[in-house]
Amino acid sequence: MKKFEDIGFLLARILMPVLFIVAGWGKITDYSGTQQYMAAMGVPGALLPLTILLELGGGLAILFGFLTRFTALFTAGFALLTAFIFHTHFAEGPNAIMFMKNLTIAGGFLLLGLTGPGRYSIDRLLGKNW
Numbered sequence: 320m321k322k323f324e325d326i327g328f329l330l331a332r333i334l335m336p337v338l339f340i341v342a343g344w345g346k347i348t349d350y351s352g353t354q355q356y357m358a359a360m361g362v363p364g365a366l367l368p369l370t371i372l373l374e375l376g377g378g379l380a381i382l383f384g385f386l387t388r389f390t391a392l393f394t395a396g397f398a399l400l401t402a403f404i405f406h407t408h409f410a411e412g413p414n415a416i417m418f419m420k421n422l423t424i425a426g427g428f429l430l431l432g433l434t435g436p437g438r439y440s441i442d443r444l445l446g447k448n449w
Contacts, residue, residue, distance in 0.1 A: 328437025332387070335427055339394065343375025360405055375396055381431070382391035384440020389449050391432035398425040 336432030344369065346353045354364035373394065380390045411414045436442050442449065
């Protein structure tokens with residue numbers, strides 16, 4: 320299995336950020352609607368630019384393997400935070416599943432943060448291990 324490790328890291332880095340890239344772009348295209356939703360959940364709409372930066376920018380960083388460890392650990396924390404802010408009303412629709420989805424995402428990003436991006440990454444090209 321060791322010989323497939325670098326391809327596995329690349330594949331993981333391609334698959335993991337898809338949700339974040341799409342969600343970040345969606346927040347840009349429905350900026351005011353997203354701000355209203357955040358406000359309804361008690362989160363200041365002023366945090367939306369940071370959310371977009373993390374989802375879209377962080378997603379692209381993970382995809383290309385740039386600042387991978389830092390971004391992955393930050394994204395794991397973000398996934399946990401959003402689980403507890405937005406998905407704890409388990410009596411409402413699919414919130415229990417969304418909560419567990421966020422826990423799973425956090426676990427994947429935590430693992431990526433600990434292991435690094437693998438050979439096929441900008442981090443490796445730059446000789447950095449951040």
